[in-house]
Amino acid sequence: MSPVTLEQSELATLSQLLAAGGYHDVPGLLRSSLERLVTLWPAQAGALLYIAPDGAAVRLENGLLSAEANTLIDQARSGFVRRDESGEPTIGSYSLENGLSLIELPLQSASQGVGLLHLVVAEGGTEKTAPTIRLDEEMLLLLVRAIGGEADKMVRVQYVEAELRELRTLLEAGQSLVGNLDLPSLLNEIRQRAADTLAAEHCVIYLLDRERNELVVELPSQGRTSRVPTDRGIAGWVVTHGLAQIVNAVEQDPRWPESVLDANLRIISLVIVPIRARERLIGVVQVMNRRDGRGFDERDVMLLALLAAQAGVAIENARRYRLLQYERDLLLTQEEHVRNAIARDLHDGPTQRLTAVKMNIEFIKKLLVAMPERVPAELNTLEDLVSRTITDLRTFLFEQRPLGLETQGLLPTLQQYVERWHDPTGQAIRLRLEAPASIPRLAPDVEATTFVIIQEAVNNARKHAQTPEIIIYMYVEEGFLITSVRDRGKGFDMNKVEASYTDRGSLGMLSMRERARMMNAELRIRSELGAGTIVELRIPLA
Template sequence: MNMNPLPALDAPIADLLLLLRQRDLPTALRAALARIMEAGNAEGASLCFAARRPIQLRLGHLPAAALTTIEQWEHSLLSRLEQGPLYAEITSQAALPSGHMLVKMPLSGPDTVVGNVVLLLPPDQQLNEYQFDALRTLCHVTGNLVSLLQDLTLTQQRLERLGLLYEIGQALASELDLQQLLRTTMQLAADVMNAQASSLMLVDPTDSNYLIFEIAHGVKRDQLKRYRMPTTQGIAGWVATHAQTVIANQPDNDPRFNRKVDLRTGFLTRNIICVPMQIKGIVIGVLQVLNKANDEGFDDEDQELLLTLASQGAVAIENARLYRNLREERDRIIQAQEEVRKELARNLHDGTVQILAAISMSLEHARRLIDRKHDPEMVIQELNDIAELNNRAIRESRTLLFELRPVVLETQGLGPALEAYIERLNKDKGKAAEVTLDFPQDMPRLSGKVERTLFAIVQEAVGNARKHAKAVEIAVKGRTQGEYLYMVIQDDGAGFDLDKVQAKYETSGSLGLINMRERAELIDAEWRMASEPGKGTRVTVRVPLAETRPEAI
């Protein structure tokens, strides 16, 4: 019977200390198991380390009978550890029919048992108490070292992820171009997760029941661009609907998984993590990462990291959208200002300038009549005509100034401003349409913003009817009903096909309808227009009174 003592522990322990240089836990455990196996003169060895995901290693020759016993011991250990910490574990032995001996020793961490080591000893070898103590010491040192290595590795990973999240935050905060921001988010998601592919889907702004693949990263990405998917399908649809994270490391076993996307692209999904992207509790999209590089799949730390990235990405996307909307609004304002300038130029050219030109010609004609000493009655008549033209020019100029800034609107309110405006229009004998006003005399003052907006909408609607509709009568009516104020502008003019006009608006260069609708939206009002060829046009604005009082400004 072989009773050779184990070598001194100094060298094996010194070798084990070198494990701290390792950064890969399975590699370090394999090296430690090899050193313990060598120290015990064993023919084979196994190690079970109860990490976040258990690591099970086998070395040397392990017959089937040995493997059966080892698997039973490991299963028992892992089951007990699932129920809570294990503070002690006894050393066990089991004889095999071949005469070999299995020896099980605990791997002990700083406070608790973290695994076990099993050695297969030759038939002619037995261990005395000293040898048992030496091997137990090696296992204890190994358990402490690998626990420390695991903690160091996790700490390093967390520090790296924190640094990466900081870089991600900086990158997302500095990018305002929406498409570039989406591409950056996808690239970062795949890199952070060490995964094969990622995709970002946003809720369709026109129909919240659909998701749109905005950006995909990795292979097959081009085949998913702008692909629409109902929120009733797939893991992504479930996440968007329920605002909850899903980790599917075996997606084929998850009834929510939709294989259609894989069939469409030829991509094989092995595992997937999908998280919601939310702004103030509202889901604006989902971020998903597929096929983690290792075979272990995604875990809770991946979920926490991806949720952080999704949160930062959602804020950045919202900021980019706001920035884009601001730019679009700026462009609309510039275009609207240009339209106002053009309209002012047209009105001055077609009205005031023409009248001034007529006055100039009439003055020249009167001068000639005086020079040729014509009948004084003719001169007087010509001067009367000039006076009328001059008065007309003054009225039109005042009307233009009134439309640009009706002071009465600021001082007396919407009703008096509409009365003054319509009175000026009706004094213009050059226009055929008669404009009438029916507005409550007891209407209380509204907020300045609401009054200015409603006045501008009335101006736009009446101006369109006078210039384009060939209307005979235009009626402006205001009334309160319940909690709402209704403004209605109706004419008996030619009317038009509303759908056709709206369909051509992007290329027509005219902003009349858009201006009215957007102005109504600014005061939370509902704007509607009805028109048919030959049946005139009706514009209705419904404003909630609760938000229009001066104190609500």
């Protein structure tokens, strides 16, 4: 049949009529349109194929189609793809048995062929006058073009609505994640939101342990935590290469299986993307098995990557919060430790001597009556005891907070500290300072922290090293102020001491490391059995 020219005004009117049907889904719109066209012709049955812009197909039938009609329709559909149409649409007709014909019309949207419409009609129904036939052709082609255009429009609206929903979901997820500072709870929320965002069944998160070069994965369903080397599995590949992966047939991938996952969990497909915080890769998030059975695509990668970016910030915040809590608890414990040490030092030194002073005064009072000639000698003894008590108190106060630290600086304060220092237990230990005539001044809080670390190192050496001499070295090298405390004592096994921090409740070395880290310095401790210990603090000058 001859091509028909279509007026755009007529097409717009028909589109409005179709849209007025109130349908908000493409299958509903197409099903209603097919029913109307079957009634309008009238036809005995009909079939419709629509190919959406993303390639998804909608196939509909109305009425009873014969085997012959089904065969012709399947042949036409099998070779159809969404494509540009250069010419005007035409109506095709095929003869069927029992005096029937199969009418074929192209579904169009603008200049694209987007589907096919088939109607089974009686051959007698086409024997009309020429003007009537032309009118029927025009009206029918206008209708199918309007249907194709309206379906495309509805699909695009649905795409936009879906994108808005996804963006809203991601925004809500981001706001919720950054407000969750409890790391286990946060990881559980990320898993849930990632699975929901991609409409998937499962999600796991692998966090990178750089020191051991392993991925750590918590498996709440199994109540355990597992570790995987970064050179194994799909997750390890993503960490190594820093690239997202879509695997829609995991059993065919040589990097599978992930041995840490539940053996009873059947994984068909997965998508996995890196998690980064400040451009630094900290782990990966892996989502598995879409609920609708389809494979994952690039859009899923984009959505998961957006969520992973927010998750990376949230994980970093939660880790920092956990570290702050740890540091707070450590400082509180250290404060309690210092209070106990102060109480012990006061009790063992000045308090006992003041008690002795009081007893001497009571004794002298009695001597004034019974043996006055001995009073001068006892007063001399009392004076010596008071002098030593005053010296001890001054030394004690100096060690707690040297008054000259802020005004004179670190080096003069250390010189005074060495001059005043003596072993309170009476051991013959010598403390010596080796330093240049001057060193650069540091920020007051840095100098105060450095002094505390040196004190801690000296006290540790005094208590544990069994050494005759402790030496404090201080010098400038390559932009760093280097301060070290060295002894030639018995030394210790570093690995054993570090492994038993928690068990022993020791705070000495641990508190020194934490104090150094808080002022952006580096603390190095080296020790060898029988060869002594070196505690070195490297403080950046810039």
